[in-house]
Amino acid sequence: MKGFFKSSIGKKVIMSVSGLFLILFLLFHLCMNLVVVFSPCAYNEVCAFLGSNWYAVAGTMVLAAGFLLHIIYAFVLTVQNRKARGKDRYDSQNLPKDVEFASKNMLVLGIIIACGLLTHFGQFWAKMMFAELAGCEGLQFGPTQGAQWINYYFHDCGGLSIALTIVYLVWFAALWLHLNHGFWSAFHTVGLSNSLWIPRLKCIAKWFSTIICAGFAFIVIWAAAGAIDTKTPCCPKGKPEVHNQCQSGHHGDKPCDKPCQGEKPCQNQGK
Template sequence: MSNFLTASIGRKFIMSITGLFLMMFICVHLGVNLLLIVDDSGALFNQGAHFMATNPFIKIMEPVLGLGFAVHIIWSFLISFQNYKARPVSYDKSNASYSSAWASRNMLVLGGLVLVFLVIHIMNFYYVIKFDPHSMSTAVVDGTEMHDTYALVAGLFKSSVVYGILYIIGGILLGFHLGHGFWSSFQTLGLNNKNWLCRLQIVGKVYAILVAVGFSIIPLYFLIKF
């Protein structure tokens, strides 16, 4: 088992599994975030955020999610370093575009930029919600008192054009990263039949576009409306 994890195929397998797991989380996270623009009163988003914060299953999954992020990030650096050692002589950059797409050749760079955005996002939202909830205001929705997460998130988008733009850039970078990561994860797991691979590449592009547009439309909504 240890030999499998240290081998190239083992590392790619771990990357694929953690990547697919994180892609499922992104769908859930985006779905909840889109509630920000569905209801300007903030009630729907607060209910969604309250459910995510109090549901026992979600609480159990939080450390699993954190571990998934950590493993995915660490393994990406290990694989990149392994590939670098196996390729001491640089590729001819003039011919690189013919052999692979830009995103596939820059997955580590895209992942690093997404990581920077993720850290900023965690500092502004997750850290406050999780470790400094007393600084947040409260709201009552259907008779239940809860933290006014809508005021925290929407307030930052309304007050900071810079953060709104950074959020849009982060969503676009995430889309590029997912566009290649989606189908390549399935390819690593053995779905490399030519017909299936073509279909997965199309699904991956659609998924990446939906994620990029979905995350980008949220700050745009607040920047334009407010």
């Protein structure tokens, strides 16, 4: 392996492997976020679970390293590539239409994604995981109140919410393009591809990036539409959702499992 990481292919393998790792993370992140659609309380539980635990922190460090590697090597490779291109540029270059837009603009797309990421960090990570680690207090919501934070940014802030929704959608579009090329390209770079699999991988890449980006976009739109219910209180931990007793109405002595009229039940926090 001597000199492997210094070779052009070695560097590309770093891009590929870190990229694949980030792809896996995106998949995980989406699954996690989707919980909020079904149950805001369950989502907050997930946030609590992924809070300041040592495994979550360790995971975040690895993740950060993956990002950094991916970004640093993107710049290293770009600088090298520009140098290899030489000083003189073509007066005109009309690449065939079949050259993917994304493939030519991965760095630009990557920078857009990184900017979106910083916004996202400021909005969520800083106020949740970081706030919890740093022990910050006095924020609108607690570090585990993920659903509330989402609602706050995408629904409760009026004009800012609309702007943020748009920014996020642009961000996902960039991510879609980046993933579209990055997904099959990652496999190609580690040699897991051939003439049969190139079209297949490209197809899978389209599906995958569409699912990921459409999923995220759905959540943002869902939140913007005010569909995340953060008003209903969550049930206390460990207690069943069943009401032992009606506060009003007539059920006799038996406990009822349906709310009485005009009463809101607490949300299930997951099993």
